[in-house]
Amino acid sequence: MQGAVLIIDDEKKLAGLLSRILSLEGYNVFQAHTAKDGLKVLNQEDIDVVLSDVKLPDINGVELVRLIKQSKPEVEVINLTAFGSIQDGVAAIKKGAFDYITKGDDNDRIIPLLAQAMEKAKAQKRDRTAHNKHVQDGKGFLAITGESESIKVAIEMARRVSRTDTTVLLQGETGTGKEVFARAIHLESPRSDKAFVAVNCSGFSQELLESELFGYKAGAFTGAIKDKKGLFDEANGGTIFLDEIGEMSLPLQAKMLRVLESRSFIKVGDTQTTSVDVRIIAATNRNLQAEAEKGNFRDDLFYRLSVFTIALPPLAERKGDIEILAAHYLREFGEKASQPHLIMTPPFVEALKAHSWKGNIRELKNVIERVAILADGHAVGPELLPAEFNSQGSQTVFDMQSIEKQHIKKVLQYTGGNKTEAARLLGIGLTTLYRKLEEYKI
Structure with a gap:
């Protein structure tokens, strides 16, 4: 045939x-x-x-x-x-x-x-x-979805720098896909067969972040009973992605500068230097140049990090990509929810485009995941969106409490009763979920 x-x-x-x-x-x-x-x-x-x-x-x-x-x-x-x-x-x-x-x-x-x-x-x-x-494998630039000119420019810049060993600084709001870009650069680089290690600098205290990045020697502090390899060791030969680097303390920034200049560092509690061959990709949602002018970030580190800067556009500036991204995630999450043929109605698409998307792609992805779980038929309408998408507020013709109750029941069914996961998908705190379960007698 x-x-x-x-x-x-x-x-x-x-x-x-x-x-x-x-x-x-x-x-x-x-x-x-x-x-x-x-x-x-x-x-x-x-x-x-x-x-x-x-x-x-x-x-x-x-x-x-x-x-x-x-x-x-x-x-x-x-x-x-x-x-x-x-x-x-x-x-x-x-x-x-x-x-x-x-x-x-x-x-x-x-x-x-x-x-x-x-x-x-x-x-x-x-x-x-x-x-x-x-x-599915998280590979390369094919993992980045979008047709807007701004995202195409960012992809082309990332594709070009991926062929080199240059340090890269990714700038953009939270949720714009900085880690996705970092992985793509690594996977399209000559280092692709080596490790990609990602660390969020805002997720640790500064003391813990130092020991996580560089490791420590036994006896360096209470509880250090044996040597520990740091993330730079783990990434040796590959790429380390330092997300939210603007949160790093000034003393730790000095140590990071040494790594960039000499490709070496000293572990916590050690006297010998450790050499590594690591490409650094950093990311921030802050204006690091402004932070440097205020004295919150080292000038010399900023200039070393910003050898090649790529600005990732917020979703609000990519209105033409909203429908494309939403359709992509609806197919992905629809298959997981055993509803592989969901279709967005025009009012649903218009509601998406009218939203501010302060959480950018991450927020859109979470919203569409929830919609895919709650959908009953092939056609996906705006009534499946969270309450803040409804411009009519309390005057909506839908009984919001009834809808919310059904939403919670469906999400709990989808998660197999896992309330922590259900709270994440619903976008509410675990305590709030328990209160609503009691209120709705679920």
């Missing part, structure tokens, strides 16, 4: 004739006579190309292109119409259609055009299979 084709057309005789022609060409052909039935076939069969009429009884074929590309981006769609319209053709292409042809007038074009669309669809499926594997 040359591939699978789905014909969506309410003119059954025409669909049947076209089906026979394509079957003789070696294609595996499926038929549907409404958009709804067509989407069902797409969810059940491994379709490569869709031939869809524009005038369908339940939805416009141009809008159907958007729905198909949202849930099955690798599938190609060719729109068919009885009356050619340049306006409709442009709209279809903008929605992601492969092409737009007129019935009757363009009959000779259908077979060669289908062959081209089939070739592209199969190539995209191969690429997506490789992409999914890389994303």
Whole structure:
């Protein structure tokens, strides 16, 4: 077989004739006579190309292109119409259609055009299979999703510097994907077969951070009963990622400067230097230059770290990527929740785009994970979003308490009764969850 084709057309005789022609060409052909039935076939069969009429009884074929590309981006769609319209053709292409042809007038074009669309669809499926594997493995720049110009610039800069051994400083708000970029740089670098070690500098006291980074000798302090290797030792030959480096104390910054200058350090309680071959990628959500001017960060360390700086844009500046990212995470979490074919409705997408996203991609990912768990059908509407997305506030037509109760019950079911995990997914504290369980008698 040359591939699978789905014909969506309410003119059954025409669909049947076209089906026979394509079957003789070696294609595996499926038929549907409404958009709804067509989407069902797409969810059940491994379709490569869709031939869809524009005038369908339940939805416009141009809008159907958007729905198909949202849930099955690798599938190609060719729109068919009885009356050619340049306006409709442009709209279809903008929605992601492969092409737009007129019935009757363009009959000779259908077979060669289908062959081209089939070739592209199969190539995209191969690429997506490789992409999914890389994303699952956390590999390279394929793990970074987005089409906005700002993220493309950041990716290109990161790709170029990955080929070198240069120190990199990633700047951006919390949740913009700094660790994802750091991993991508490492995995695309000559050091990719060595360790990638990530440490959040704000997650330790300064004394503990020093011993974690550089290790210590037995007897260096109470409880140090044996030598301990530090994270720089663990990353030897590879890359160490220092997240939130702006939280590091000035004395520890001095020690970090020595590592950058001499590739050596002294363990806590030791008198001998330890040499390492480590690439350093640092990240911060602070303006380190301003912090240096205030005396909170060493000038010399800032200049050594900022040899190559990459600014990661906040999600609020990537409005065009919100739908792309949300669709990506909806597929990912939908599969985990045994709902692999969820489709975002236009009001849902508009609600996402209207949100401020102060937590950036991390916040979006958490919201979509919760939505995937709570969804009951294929269509995902704005009522599944957290209460702060509802601009009507207390005047909403939904009974928010009833919805919240059902949400909590579903999340608990999903987590197998694990209340700590349920509280994380709900975005509330564990104490608050217990209070709500008692309040709703769950």
